[in-house]
Amino acid sequence: MTELESFKLLSIALAIGLLIGLERGWRTRELEEGMRVAGLRTYGMISLLGALSGILAQQINAYFMEFAFLGLASILLVAYSKGLDRFKDFSITGTVASMITFTLGALTVFGHIALAAASAVVITALLGFKPLLHSWMKKLEQEELDATLKLLLISVVVLPILPDRNYGPLAAVNPYQIWWMVVLIAGISYLGYFAVKIVGNQYGPILTGALGGLVSSTAVTLNLSRLSKQYPNMENVLAGGILTACATMFIRTLLLTSVMNPKLSLALLPALLIMSAFTYFTAFLLWRSGRGFRTDEEIKLENPFQLGMALKFGAFLVVIMWLSKLLNVYFGDMGNYFLAATSGMADVDPITLLMSQMSRDGTNLSVAAKTILIAVSVNSSVKGVLILTIGSQALALRVGVPLVGAVIAGLLITQ
Numbered sequence: 001m002t003e004l005e006s007f008k009l010l011s012i013a014l015a016i017g018l019l020i021g022l023e024r025g026w027r028t029r030e031l032e033e034g035m036r037v038a039g040l041r042t043y044g045m046i047s048l049l050g051a052l053s054g055i056l057a058q059q060i061n062a063y064f065m066e067f068a069f070l071g072l073a074s075i076l077l078v079a080y081s082k083g084l085d086r087f088k089d090f091s092i093t094g095t096v097a098s099m100i101t102f103t104l105g106a107l108t109v110f111g112h113i114a115l116a117a118a119s120a121v122v123i124t125a126l127l128g129f130k131p132l133l134h135s136w137m138k139k140l141e142q143e144e145l146d147a148t149l150k151l152l153l154i155s156v157v158v159l160p161i162l163p164d165r166n167y168g169p170l171a172a173v174n175p176y177q178i179w180w181m182v183v184l185i186a187g188i189s190y191l192g193y194f195a196v197k198i199v200g201n202q203y204g205p206i207l208t209g210a211l212g213g214l215v216s217s218t219a220v221t222l223n224l225s226r227l228s229k230q231y232p233n234m235e236n237v238l239a240g241g242i243l244t245a246c247a248t249m250f251i252r253t254l255l256l257t258s259v260m261n262p263k264l265s266l267a268l269l270p271a272l273l274i275m276s277a278f279t280y281f282t283a284f285l286l287w288r289s290g291r292g293f294r295t296d297e298e299i300k301l302e303n304p305f306q307l308g309m310a311l312k313f314g315a316f317l318v319v320i321m322w323l324s325k326l327l328n329v330y331f332g333d334m335g336n337y338f339l340a341a342t343s344g345m346a347d348v349d350p351i352t353l354l355m356s357q358m359s360r361d362g363t364n365l366s367v368a369a370k371t372i373l374i375a376v377s378v379n380s381s382v383k384g385v386l387i388l389t390i391g392s393q394a395l396a397l398r399v400g401v402p403l404v405g406a407v408i409a410g411l412l413i414t415q
Contacts, residue, residue, distance in 0.1 A: 006055060006109075009051060009055075009108050009109045009113070010048060010051050010052070010109075012108045012113055012116070012117070013047045013048055013050065013051035013104070013105035013108045013109070013116075014044050014047060014048055014051075016047050016101070016104050016105060016108070016116060016117060016120040017043045017044035017045065017046055017047025017048060017101050017104075017105060018040060018043065018044045018047075019120050019121070019124050020043050020047075020097060020100075020101050020120060020123060020124050020127070021040040021041065021042065021043025021044055021101075022040055022124075023124045023127050023128050024040070024043060024094065024097065024127065025040035025043075042098075043097075043098065043101050046072065046098050046101045046102050046105070047101045047102065047104060047105035048105060049068060049072065049102060049105065050065075050068075050069075050101070050102035050103060050104065050105025050106035050107075051105040051106060051108055051109050053065040053068035053069070053102075053106060054105070054106040054107075054108075054109035054110055055109050058109070065106060068102075069099075069102060069103075072098070072099070072102055073099065076095045076098055076099065077095075079095075080092065080095050093127070097123065097127060100119075100123060101120075104116045104119055104120055104123075107119075147190070148190075151183075151186055151187065151190055154179070154182070154183055154186070155183045155187070158179065159176070159179055159180060159183055162175040162176040162179050163175055163176060164176035164177070173318055173321065173322070177357060178314055178317050178318060178321075179314065181260075181314075181317060181353040181357075182313055182314045182317070184256065184259060184260075184353075185256075185313065185349050185353070206237070206240055206241055206244050206283065206287050209224070209240070209241035209242060209243070209244035209245035209248070209283070210244045210245070210248050211248075212245050212248075213244065213245035213246065213247070213248025213249050213251075213252065214248060214252055217242075217245040217246050217248065217249040217383070218347075218379075218383065218386070220241065220242060220245035221242050221245065221246075221383045221386055221387060221399075222386060222390060224238045224241050224242050224391075225238075225242070225386065225387045225390040225391030225395060226390055226391065228387075228391040228392045228394075228395040229391065229392065235392060235394045235395045235398055236286040236287070236289045236398065237286065237287055237289070238391075238395060239283075239286050239395055239398035239399045240283040240284070240285075240286035240287035241283075241287075242383070242387070242395075242399050243279050243280075243282055243283035243286065243399060243402055243403070244279075244280065244283045246279055246380060246383065246399075246403060246406075247275075247276045247277075247279035247280045247283065248276075249348065249376075249379075250272045250275045250276040250279070250376065250406075251272070251276050253268070253272060253348060253352050253372065253376060254268060254269065254272045254273075254276075256349065256352050256353065256356065257352060257355075257356050257372070260353060260356030260357060260360070261356040261357075261359050261360045263359070263365060264355065264356055264359045264360075264365055264368055264369060264372075267365045267366065267368070267369040268369050268372060268373070270413050270414075271369070271373055271410040271411070271413050271414045272376075272410065274406075274409050274410055274413055275376075275406040275407065275409060275410040276406075278402070278405060278406045278409055279402060279403065279406045282402040282405075282406075283402075286398060313349075313350075316347075316350055317350050317353065317354070320339065320343055320350045320351065320354055321354055323339055324336060324339055324354055324358070327339055333364075333367050336355070336363075336367065336371045337370070337371060337374055339351065339371075340355075340371045340372070340374040340375040340378070341374055341375070341378050343375060344374065344375030344376065344377070344378035344379045344382075345378055345379070345382050347379070348372075348375050348376055348379045351371060351372060351375040352372050352375065355368040355369075355371050355372050356368070369414060370414060373410060373411060373414060376407075376410075377407045377410070377411065380403045380404075380406070380407055381403070381404075381407070383399065383403065384396055384399060384400035384403060384404075387399055387400070388400075
């Protein structure tokens with residue numbers, strides 16, 4: 001390694017240390033000089049120490065860097081003990097950040113520059129997001145923590161051990177593929193559910209609808225329809241929230257197909273984009289007329305990942321797959337269209353996943369796309385009936401007309 005190359009690597013290591021030190025120093029900027037264990041300059045020097053130790057380890061002795069790291073750890077341990085006695089601060093974040101900074105500095109001189117730089121950015125962001133992350137954790141309930149662990153259990157532990165082969169009548173059931181679909185649906189719904197929980201109602205029905213549509217546009221529709229009875233003059237903004245959830249459902253369908261079968265996603269792209277854009281635009285126009293609306297009532301969404309719910313969804317998928325095979329044998333493509341219209345009354349996801357899988361196995365892309373659009377269209381129509389039953393007639397009109405227009409536009413573009 002030439003001196004010029006060494007200077008370049010040492011400069012990168014210094015920049016990494018200063019980046020982490022900037023966040024650490026800013027957080028303790030109100031403290032007087034000498035009261036901080038480490039700040040901007042110290043973190044820069046810690047990273048340089050790691051880089052210099054790496055250079056010396058390569059040229060003198062491989063154990064040099066280990067001794068340097070142990071020396072740093074000893075100094076940090078003494079500083080932590082003194083700080084604990086004086087300030088009663090039990091946090092070891094600064095200590096761990098210092099040791100990581102040393103390691104990142106060492107990584108640069110061993111040729112892992114991109115890894116060290118990217119890690120520094122991620123660590124700095126993680127340190128800087130402390131208040132936000134803690135506020136999220138305070139909103140996390142035991143039930144939701146359990147749901148997180150269960151989601152990891154079924155995806156990381158159970159999924160890899162399931163057999164990837166077809167079983168049963170008409171070879172319609174593949175345990176691995178079915179459970180992969182369950183994990184996919186649970187994961188997307190899980191993210192949407194926590195987004196709604198974190199954001200809350202402070203930004204009104206529009207944002208709640210956009211995030212809640214990832215979980216269940218039907219649940220958002222039911223909740224906002226009930227509110228229309230309590231707020232009879234706010235049909236516009238409530239309709240905007242429902243339409244936003246419905247538009248997000250179109251995007252969610254596109255997302256599912258892109259994961260399962262990108263070719264089918266491309267076939268659906270024009271229709272679903274037109275439908276979502278038309279619905280989002282109408283929702284925006286309605287929101288503008290009543291954007292001052294606020295309510296203290298929570299939009300209640302059921303936790304999307306409960307083990308019983310996952311098993312029921314998996315069982316429903318098995319039934320849908322078997323029926324699809326059976327109807328396809330006797331009625332051809334019309335059987336799939338009929339199944340889409342029937343299952344679409346309850347949920348769009350099963351038929352979306354089924355058609356994505358079947359189109360990978362040989363079903364015509366055009367047939368699969370039309371089948372999914374039929375399910376989406378029926379599901380959208382059912383929402384209008386739900387609103388008319390639970391909410392007000394004015395709300396049903398404001399939601400029903402745009403949805404019918406979106407559906408017609410989507411179906412026309414697929415002809």
